[in-house]
Amino acid sequence: MRYSLILLAAGQGKRMKAGKNKLLIELQNRPLLLHTLTLFEEDPWCDEVVLVAHQGEIELLADLIDGDYGKIKKIIPGGVERQDSVKCGLDEIDAGKIVLIHDGARPFVKRTVIHELVEVAAEDGAAIVAVPVKDTIKKVENQQVVDTLDRSELWSVQTPQAFQVGLIKQAHNKALIEQKLGTDDASLVEWYGKPVTIVEGDYFNIKITTQEDLLFAEAIIGMEARNNDV
Numbered sequence: 001m002r003y004s005l006i007l008l009a010a011g012q013g014k015r016m017k018a019g020k021n022k023l024l025i026e027l028q029n030r031p032l033l034l035h036t037l038t039l040f041e042e043d044p045w046c047d048e049v050v051l052v053a054h055q056g057e058i059e060l061l062a063d064l065i066d067g068d069y070g071k072i073k074k075i076i077p078g079g080v081e082r083q084d085s086v087k088c089g090l091d092e093i094d095a096g097k098i099v100l101i102h103d104g105a106r107p108f109v110k111r112t113v114i115h116e117l118v119e120v121a122a123e124d125g126a127a128i129v130a131v132p133v134k135d136t137i138k139k140v141e142n143q144q145v146v147d148t149l150d151r152s153e154l155w156s157v158q159t160p161q162a163f164q165v166g167l168i169k170q171a172h173n174k175a176l177i178e179q180k181l182g183t184d185d186a187s188l189v190e191w192y193g194k195p196v197t198i199v200e201g202d203y204f205n206i207k208i209t210t211q212e213d214l215l216f217a218e219a220i221i222g223m224e225a226r227n228n229d230v
């Protein structure tokens with residue numbers, strides 16, 4: 001099967017407190033964004049990549065990529081919210097495709113998971129990677145617990161999220177008109193009234209968000225290197 005990718009890199013990385021876009025931080029001497037891009041450059045199912053960048057960083061990223069990633073079709077400017085950046089990316093994807101939307105800040109998603117996701121989205125319309133919640137989650141108001149949620153029903157959602165492109169474009173267009181802001185792309189599809197299927201992923205697919213995530217990332221890379229040696 002084939003898919004197109006929208007790779008999101010237009011954030012500011014405020015929670016990382018690095019004074020720059022966190023995707024430029026180096027892991028093992030290579031910017032985080034290039035780790036994520038390599039996954040898709042090397043995946044034979046990936047046809048094309050639309051890279052969504054901050055307007056002021058397009059040139060910088062083009063220099064970084066330096067012609068090494070042949071699947072990048074375009075680097076385009078994103079928007080203020082993540083959802084705006086996704087919308088900009090969707091405008092570049094042709095009808096009839098399966099589109100994957102992925103955070104540039106998740107460099108550890110496995111190819112087997114990506115492929116299962118694409119197959120499920122082709123069948124069901126919308127599919128997302130998720131893992132069962134490990135902690136007990138409580139609802140709290142004014143520092144007082146008001147409810148303990150049933151953990152067996154709770155999943156922690158990651159990216160990529162995959163869609164038949166017509167469906168996700170319709171959901172995003174309606175959200176734009178009705179000024180609906182969702183926390184992820186699948187939530188717009190749910191709000192649009194269409195089903196979303198879960199594909200179980202793994203706990204290594206972290207989103208690098210805060211400083212301690214850089215330590216976890218170095219550990220995962222170290223582990224992968226050791227596995228490759230045996």
Ligand code: CTP
Nearest residue numbers: 008009010011012013014015080081082085104
């Ligand atoms: N992103 C984007 N456009 C935005 C906001 C976010 O393309 N307007 C991208 C980020 O670059 C990131 C992904 O969406 O790869 C997930 O967002 P997040 O982890 O929140 O990254 P940032 O928004 O950069 O970080 P922060 O929220 O801490 O500022």
Ligand code: MG
Nearest residue numbers: 011012013082
């Ligand atoms: Mg953000």
